[in-house]
Amino acid sequence: MPDTELPRVAERVLATMELDARQCNDVQDTLWATTEQPSIPKRIRRELAKDIDTYDLIRNEDHFTKLLDTLWVLDDNPLSAFITGQRTLRDHIQQHVYRNMDWDAMELFEHLGAFEASGRRFALFLEGLASADVVPDVEAQRRFVAATNLHLDRSGYELRETGDDDGYPVFSLVSTRSVRRRPKYLIFASTEKPDIRFVDALDGDIEILGNADAVLSYDRHIGADGLLWSDLQAWWRDRHNLPTDEEAKRTLYSRLLECLPCNSPQQRNLFLGYNSVFGSRIPRLPALVPEVWLHWDPKRSEPAGETLSSGSGWTFFSCCQAAVELCWKSTANATTRRTADQTRPCMPPTCEPIASSS
Secondary structure (H helix, E strand, O other), X not given: OOHHHHHHHHHHHHHHOOOOHHHHHHHHHHHHOOOOOOOOOHHHHHHHHHOOOHHHHOOOHHHHHHHHHHHOOOOXXXXXXXXXXXXXXXXXXXXXXXXXXXXXXXXXXXXXXXXXXXXXXXXXXXXXXXXXXXXXXXXXXXXXXXXXXXXXXXXXXXXXXXXXXXXXXXXXXXXXXXXXOOOOOXXXXXXXXXXXXXXXXXXXXXXXXXXXXXXXXXXXXXXXXXXXXXXXXXXXXXXXXXXXXXXHXXXXXXXXXXXXXXXXXXXXXXXXXXXXXXXXXXXXXXXXXXXXXXXXXXXXXXXXXXXXXXXXOEEEOOOOOOOEEEOOOHHHHOOOOOOHXXXXXXXXXXXXXXXXXX
């Protein structure tokens, strides 16, 4: 049999034969060895594990154990079923991770073999730990991803939000050294007209020329529930490495106010009124995003990129498949096609920021 046929045979074995965990892992590793795998050094794996808080990961024992069963050999002692006192890794995890909680992530990873595992197996493990199947809490998912990415970045990888599953973000391990950049799903809150160049419209590869700091680019996946204020605030906090939700709320609110033009009181009234009326409910409501210059929906993109919508306006990201755009086209569309002189922002009024999403 030629070597080129081995991957196909391995895939067929995995799909049709009943294998125990060790046999399954051996076949998987053989198959993955024929493909390019993430290269994450042991040192980074250990430092990463050292910073992982297992509390969020083991809230649901069954779900966490299910993930471990898909990737690791937990029943590693065949004598345990016949000889009293012979224990398996599954028994040790039950005692030291769930009951006594005296194994930290470093020790757990060591016993699983995660530090020596193939790059593909380690990547699947991290993706599983970041999934809603293990951590059904969006904030806990993002905490894990943020802590993990601090270390992965040094090896040229990151856990990136690439989709959603029943309202929860899905994270995949991707290279940060590839030519393809993070897609810019939303370009908004500009204090001046941005100079946008479409490098690759189908992949959301958009370059902002000139003063990139004058415009915000939301680069996280927008799920089926739309872009909520809590999503926007979490992105802003991570982007600026802010210590608290309260500071993220206050600074984001001020930044959005800052971009509203003086010559459009309607926009300012809408923004202030929306936040004033809904108050404490705002974190769970669609974000009202000002000065939207581009919204990219990868699920709706056509070969020629027709669904890349551009032009200044307002957008509610609601619980619809498509965003409902509310463009304020007062005074003969003056607010959506302004000249450079008209785009100068005015200082925001003093007012209370919206309720915290924490």
